[in-house]
Amino acid sequence: MITDFREFVRGDRVRANTSPEINEAIDREIAATVRFYAGKTDYEISKRIEELDNEWDIGRHVETRAAVISMIGLVLGLSRSRKWFILSLIATTFLFQYAVQGWAPPIPFLRRFGIRTKQEIDVEKYALRALRGDFDDIFSQERRTENVLKAFN
Structure with a gap:
Protein backbone atom coordinates (compact mmCIF):
# COMPACT_ATOMS: atom_id res chain seq x y z
CA MET A 1 0.00 0.00 0.00
CA ILE A 2 1.17 3.51 -0.79
CA THR A 3 2.39 5.50 2.20
CA ASP A 4 4.38 8.19 0.39
CA PHE A 5 1.97 10.59 -1.27
CA ARG A 6 4.54 13.12 -2.49
CA GLU A 7 3.95 12.14 -6.12
CA PHE A 8 0.23 12.81 -5.77
CA VAL A 9 0.61 16.25 -4.21
CA ARG A 10 3.54 17.51 -6.25
CA GLY A 11 3.48 21.26 -6.83
CA ASP A 12 1.62 21.98 -3.61
CA ARG A 13 3.08 25.27 -2.33
CA VAL A 14 1.94 24.67 1.24
CA ARG A 15 3.65 21.26 1.38
CA ALA A 16 6.78 22.77 -0.17
CA ASN A 17 6.88 25.30 2.68
CA THR A 18 6.03 22.81 5.44
CA SER A 19 8.64 20.82 7.34
CA PRO A 20 9.14 17.26 6.03
CA GLU A 21 8.26 15.84 9.45
CA ILE A 22 4.80 17.42 9.38
CA ASN A 23 4.21 16.33 5.77
CA GLU A 24 5.27 12.77 6.65
CA ALA A 25 2.96 12.72 9.67
CA ILE A 26 0.04 13.82 7.50
CA ASP A 27 0.97 11.19 4.87
CA ARG A 28 1.09 8.48 7.56
CA GLU A 29 -2.33 9.57 8.80
CA ILE A 30 -3.77 9.34 5.29
CA ALA A 31 -2.26 5.87 4.80
CA ALA A 32 -3.56 4.70 8.18
CA THR A 33 -7.05 5.96 7.39
CA VAL A 34 -7.10 4.23 4.01
CA ARG A 35 -5.87 0.98 5.61
CA PHE A 36 -8.55 1.29 8.29
CA TYR A 37 -11.31 1.69 5.71
CA ALA A 38 -9.99 -1.14 3.52
CA GLY A 39 -11.98 -3.58 5.65
CA LYS A 40 -15.10 -1.46 5.95
CA THR A 41 -18.39 -1.52 4.07
CA ASP A 42 -19.22 0.76 1.15
CA TYR A 43 -21.60 2.64 3.45
CA GLU A 44 -18.84 3.36 5.99
CA ILE A 45 -16.46 4.41 3.24
CA SER A 46 -19.16 6.69 1.80
CA LYS A 47 -19.65 8.34 5.20
CA ARG A 48 -15.91 9.03 5.42
CA ILE A 49 -15.91 10.48 1.90
CA GLU A 50 -18.79 12.73 2.96
CA GLU A 51 -16.71 13.87 5.96
CA LEU A 52 -13.82 14.64 3.62
CA ASP A 53 -16.12 16.67 1.37
CA ASN A 54 -16.94 18.83 4.40
CA GLU A 55 -13.37 19.07 5.76
CA TRP A 56 -11.89 22.55 5.62
CA ASP A 57 -8.53 22.73 3.86
CA ILE A 58 -5.74 24.99 5.06
CA GLY A 59 -6.62 27.72 2.55
CA ARG A 60 -10.10 28.02 3.97
CA HIS A 61 -8.72 28.18 7.52
CA VAL A 62 -6.22 30.91 6.59
CA GLU A 63 -8.82 32.95 4.71
CA THR A 64 -11.38 32.70 7.50
CA ARG A 65 -8.93 33.63 10.23
CA ALA A 66 -7.59 36.55 8.19
CA ALA A 67 -11.13 37.83 7.59
CA VAL A 68 -12.05 37.59 11.28
CA ILE A 69 -8.85 39.32 12.43
CA SER A 70 -9.30 42.01 9.78
CA MET A 71 -12.90 42.66 10.86
CA ILE A 72 -11.86 42.84 14.51
CA GLY A 73 -9.16 45.34 13.57
CA LEU A 74 -11.64 47.45 11.62
CA VAL A 75 -14.28 47.44 14.36
CA LEU A 76 -11.78 48.26 17.10
CA GLY A 77 -10.08 50.84 14.89
CA LEU A 78 -13.36 52.62 14.27
CA SER A 79 -14.73 52.35 17.81
CA ARG A 80 -11.70 52.46 20.10
CA SER A 81 -8.40 53.62 18.71
CA ARG A 82 -6.88 53.94 15.25
CA LYS A 83 -3.94 51.80 16.35
CA TRP A 84 -6.21 48.71 16.06
CA PHE A 85 -6.17 49.13 12.28
CA ILE A 86 -2.77 47.42 12.43
CA LEU A 87 -4.61 44.09 12.92
CA SER A 88 -6.30 44.52 9.56
CA LEU A 89 -3.00 45.39 7.94
CA ILE A 90 -1.29 42.33 9.42
CA ALA A 91 -4.14 40.00 8.45
CA THR A 92 -4.30 41.22 4.86
CA THR A 93 -0.50 41.04 4.56
CA PHE A 94 -0.55 37.41 5.71
CA LEU A 95 -3.41 36.66 3.33
CA PHE A 96 -1.53 38.25 0.42
CA GLN A 97 1.63 36.36 1.32
CA TYR A 98 -0.33 33.10 1.41
CA PRO A 108 3.26 25.92 10.29
CA PHE A 109 1.10 26.33 13.40
CA LEU A 110 -2.03 25.11 11.58
CA ARG A 111 -0.15 22.25 9.90
CA ARG A 112 1.05 20.98 13.29
CA PHE A 113 -2.61 20.54 14.18
CA GLY A 114 -3.06 18.34 11.10
CA ILE A 115 -4.84 20.89 8.92
CA ARG A 116 -4.43 19.53 5.40
CA THR A 117 -4.25 20.99 1.93
CA LYS A 118 -7.01 20.43 -0.62
CA GLN A 119 -4.72 18.05 -2.51
CA GLU A 120 -4.05 15.96 0.61
CA ILE A 121 -7.77 15.70 1.31
CA ASP A 122 -8.37 14.70 -2.32
CA VAL A 123 -5.68 11.99 -2.18
CA GLU A 124 -7.48 10.33 0.72
CA LYS A 125 -10.87 10.79 -0.92
CA TYR A 126 -9.82 9.22 -4.23
CA ALA A 127 -8.03 6.35 -2.47
CA LEU A 128 -11.28 5.63 -0.61
CA ARG A 129 -13.28 5.91 -3.82
CA ALA A 130 -10.93 3.36 -5.39
CA LEU A 131 -11.50 1.06 -2.38
CA ARG A 132 -15.23 1.45 -2.81
CA GLY A 133 -14.90 0.43 -6.45
CA ASP A 134 -15.81 3.72 -8.09
CA PHE A 135 -13.15 3.24 -10.77
CA ASP A 136 -13.68 -0.46 -11.50
CA ASP A 137 -15.51 0.29 -14.75
CA ILE A 138 -12.58 2.36 -15.96
CA PHE A 139 -10.12 -0.45 -15.28
CA SER A 140 -12.37 -3.10 -16.83
CA GLN A 141 -12.70 -0.90 -19.95
CA GLU A 142 -8.90 -0.68 -20.13
CA ARG A 143 -8.65 -4.47 -19.85
CA ARG A 144 -11.21 -4.92 -22.62
CA THR A 145 -9.24 -2.53 -24.82
CA GLU A 146 -6.03 -4.45 -24.09
CA ASN A 147 -7.75 -7.74 -24.97
CA VAL A 148 -9.01 -6.31 -28.26
CA LEU A 149 -5.54 -5.05 -29.13
CA LYS A 150 -4.03 -8.46 -28.26
CA ALA A 151 -6.59 -10.18 -30.48
CA PHE A 152 -5.50 -8.10 -33.48
CA ASN A 153 -1.79 -8.72 -32.94
Missing part, protein backbone atom coordinates in the same frame (compact mmCIF):
# COMPACT_ATOMS: atom_id res chain seq x y z
CA ALA A 99 -1.90 33.83 -1.99
CA VAL A 100 1.46 34.60 -3.61
CA GLN A 101 3.80 32.14 -1.88
CA GLY A 102 1.55 29.48 -0.40
CA TRP A 103 3.03 30.30 2.98
CA ALA A 104 2.28 32.69 5.83
CA PRO A 105 3.38 32.71 9.48
CA PRO A 106 0.23 30.89 10.72
CA ILE A 107 0.71 27.97 8.28
